[in-house]
Amino acid sequence: MKQAAIIIGASSGLGRALAEAIAHTGTDVIMSARAEQELQILATHLRIRYQIQAEVIPLDLATLTTATAKNYVDQCFQKMPHCSQVYITAGIIDELDKGTEAVDYLPKLMQVNCMGISYVMNACCQWLQNRSANITLISSIAAIRPRGSNIAYSASKIALEYMALGLRHHFAQSPLRIQVYRAGYMETALSRGKKLLFPVAKPERVAHVLIKNRHKDTGLVYVPVFWLPLSWVLQYLPWFIFKKLKF
Numbered sequence: 001m002k003q004a005a006i007i008i009g010a011s012s013g014l015g016r017a018l019a020e021a022i023a024h025t026g027t028d029v030i031m032s033a034r035a036e037q038e039l040q041i042l043a044t045h046l047r048i049r050y051q052i053q054a055e056v057i058p059l060d061l062a063t064l065t066t067a068t069a070k071n072y073v074d075q076c077f078q079k080m081p082h083c084s085q086v087y088i089t090a091g092i093i094d095e096l097d098k099g100t101e102a103v104d105y106l107p108k109l110m111q112v113n114c115m116g117i118s119y120v121m122n123a124c125c126q127w128l129q130n131r132s133a134n135i136t137l138i139s140s141i142a143a144i145r146p147r148g149s150n151i152a153y154s155a156s157k158i159a160l161e162y163m164a165l166g167l168r169h170h171f172a173q174s175p176l177r178i179q180v181y182r183a184g185y186m187e188t189a190l191s192r193g194k195k196l197l198f199p200v201a202k203p204e205r206v207a208h209v210l211i212k213n214r215h216k217d218t219g220l221v222y223v224p225v226f227w228l229p230l231s232w233v234l235q236y237l238p239w240f241i242f243k244k245l246k247f
């Protein structure tokens, strides 16, 4: 049977890599983000290359409410009722997020990275709770342990993780799978120009892992997997050492 996927954040980085990889499997896609023109070009490319249905529904998570999120999700499922895969990769950082400036960026960061995504996720659950389907969210290794850079970013990601994992528990008896990935550094616009202490993964590689695992009832997973032992080290590193790390 023909399958379909919604990808939020498809205009760039991991979301774009996912759209290409999902289309490659013959799955129809609905792609969302703010950059409509970018998405239309990508949709045309996917239609021609993979002979699939590729649609664009623009979305701004920064202005979303529960009502507009429901409208957006209804629109997606009306366009592609056979949709059983949802990937939400959208996310932002802010250069001022270092704890030293006024936190004017905080509402937008929380809205885009956590609240807007949670509204969409909740609305998707209403459509998918009785289907064998996946809702897959991207968190970050920044959520492992709070540190002096990307302070609000890591707070928004840990809040998102708890929203998703709480819903996973709520829908534990349903065939719906809610998955959360703590992604490590990836070679995308988000990390461009940054000095990074650990290896950087190609978004195509991360996309492959997400698609391969979509049928699994996984909770919180690290991608790439080497971040799991590293997360234990970072989490339990004594404070007097951790406070000296700059990353």
Ligand SMILES: NC(=O)c1ccc[n+]([C@@H]2O[C@H](COP(=O)([O-])OP(=O)(O)OC[C@H]3O[C@@H](n4cnc5c(N)ncnc54)[C@H](OP(=O)(O)O)[C@@H]3O)[C@@H](O)[C@H]2O)c1
Pocket (backbone or CB within 6 Å): 008, 009, 010, 011, 012, 013, 014, 015, 032, 033, 034, 035, 036, 059, 060, 061, 062, 089, 090, 091, 092, 112, 138, 139, 140, 141, 142, 183, 184, 185, 186, 187, 188, 189, 190, 191, 203
């Ligand atoms: N790159 C890394 O090193 C890294 C590490 C850990 C975790 N992550 C996480 O991985 C995910 C993917 O990141 P990436 O590296 O692929 O970043 P990216 O290349 O910057 O892509 C971010 C995506 O989010 C969308 N987006 C941003 N603001 C939005 C808004 N208000 N409404 C709707 N969509 C919005 C962007 O589209 P528009 O601008 O067109 O709206 C874009 O498609 C993010 O959640 C990020 O936090 C990344």
